[in-house]
Amino acid sequence: MPALKPIELHRTGAADLIAQALREQLVDGELRSGDPLREADLAEAFDVSRNTVREALRLLTSAGLAVHEVHRGVAVKSLTVEEVRDLYGLRELCELAGALRAETIDSAQLATLRTPLDLAAAAVVAGEGRDAMTHDLAFHRAIVALACNRRLDAVFVGVLAELRLGLAMMEPSSLEQWPARNEELYARFAARDAAGASERLVPYLARSCEELIGHLQETGTGRDA
Amino acid sequence: MPALKPIELHRTGAADLIAQALREQLVDGELRSGDPLREADLAEAFDVSRNTVREALRLLTSAGLAVHEVHRGVAVKSLTVEEVRDLYGLRELCELAGALRAETIDSAQLATLRTPLDLAAAAVVAGEGRDAMTHDLAFHRAIVALACNRRLDAVFVGVLAELRLGLAMMEPSSLEQWPARNEELYARFAARDAAGASERLVPYLARSCEELIGHLQETGTGRDA
DNA sequence: CCCACTCCATTGTTGAGCAATCTGCTAGCG
DNA sequence: CGCTAGCAGATTGCTCAACAATGGAGTGGG
Secondary structure (H helix, E strand, O other): OOOOOOOOOOOOOOOHHHHHHHHHHHOOOOOOOOOOOOOOHHHHHOOOOHHOOOOOOHHHHHOOOOOOOOOOEEEEEOOHHHHHHHHHHHHHHHHHHHHHHHHHHOOHHHHHHHHHHHHHHHHHHHHHHHHHHHHHHHHHHHHHHOOOOOOHHHHHHHHHHHHHHHHHHHHHHHHHHHHHHHHEEEEEEEHHHHHHHHHHHHHHHHHHHHHHHHHHHOOOOOOOO | OOOOOOOOOOOOOOHHHHHHHHHHHOOOOOOOOEEEEEEHHHHHHHOOHHHHHHHHHHHHHHHOOOOEEOOOOEEEEOOOOHEEEEEHHHHHHHHHHHHHHHHHHOHHHHHHHHHHHHHHHHHHHHHHHHHHHHHHHHHHHHOOOOOOOOHHHHHHHHHHHHHHHHOOOOOOOOOHHHHHHHHHHHHHHHHOHHHHHHHHHHHHHHHHHHHHHHHHHHHHOOOOO
């Protein structure tokens, strides 16, 4: 036994890798809502066959990140106002499920909230808006994780991914206010105050939702289905 | 303009049709947990190419109904006890979100609860256990629909589909008690009593969950990941 | 009994090919 | 001038055949 092969526990096929690459381009805002995803182009870009690209696109569409119209191809999904409302409604449900557990968390779980919070704060002072948002969302994912339900986590990750379709297109407003707001929320968890955490979470999400909707309407995105 | 072509608003490709056909075989229990889904077999059975089958299988796996191990193929997913707990936790979240709206529903919404309930009752007296379960689940889907959130509906449908992987394998116990239990729940909605509905929903789901887990452990399904 | 080796079934991926369909353009017509 | 028909060109939907890579089952030797 010369050397342990670098463990590739989660070996993935080419289609999965391409889907992941596209996902990343989506959340980074490199692909904008409505952009067409042409099979031939992607096949050449990733140097794979068109069939493999098709599999990757199936994954994206079934994840809700793209839409697929027969004989017209796949395009990056553009969110409608109604969809944003639904997504935020679902997001609220997920986060409240996590916040409910605030009463019974231990210090290790509290630490999982602390880390992304610090990273987000650092990104804010560095003026890195995109990073700040990434870590902010990680903070919220940690909140949901308190519910100790992997399926719930998966749903939440999907919701965030779809929301980022819209969020990626707007400059986060009042960035410098985020750390204070998050610290306040964190303090409620540190105090094991579930009700207090929920009370702060709901208006925060409502504000964030209306902000995104406002931006969608401004830029005229998310028009006809 | 001789005749309006029968509108096919939701044209679907072959892969989607096959995925749907397999889904139906899953909820009907014709395919059991762990059964392998071999590409060549399916290609011949549905008379399509292997690539098309692969696309359909991608859809199933990303919907959580099948598992995919590289170079080992796709198999019908077998639920672990932990997954069942998570699924029921998520299901509870969805249904409670619907039950919360009990205060403000109108008579039309109440009617959407009534219909599947009657169908389920009829199936019970007819001794059609499978149909009874189908309509019972439709009743619960109607509860979730009260939240008026399409995304939530989609999540719930996915959760139910996964649960049916396990439910399809067991004979529903105490079938004749279902109608009474459901009527009781319906009465709370008719009375616009959200708290009462929630209080009845939670233990019902808990019982159902433990029943499924018990059956899984009996039959030894859901072993090693 | 256990290990190594071979063989076979199955998957992963490719590339070419063709029918169906959409899109944009052009030409003809009123 | 506006409008429709229809003709390419582009793109997708799906098939087919092939080959490499991998996993598992069987086989034989130690």
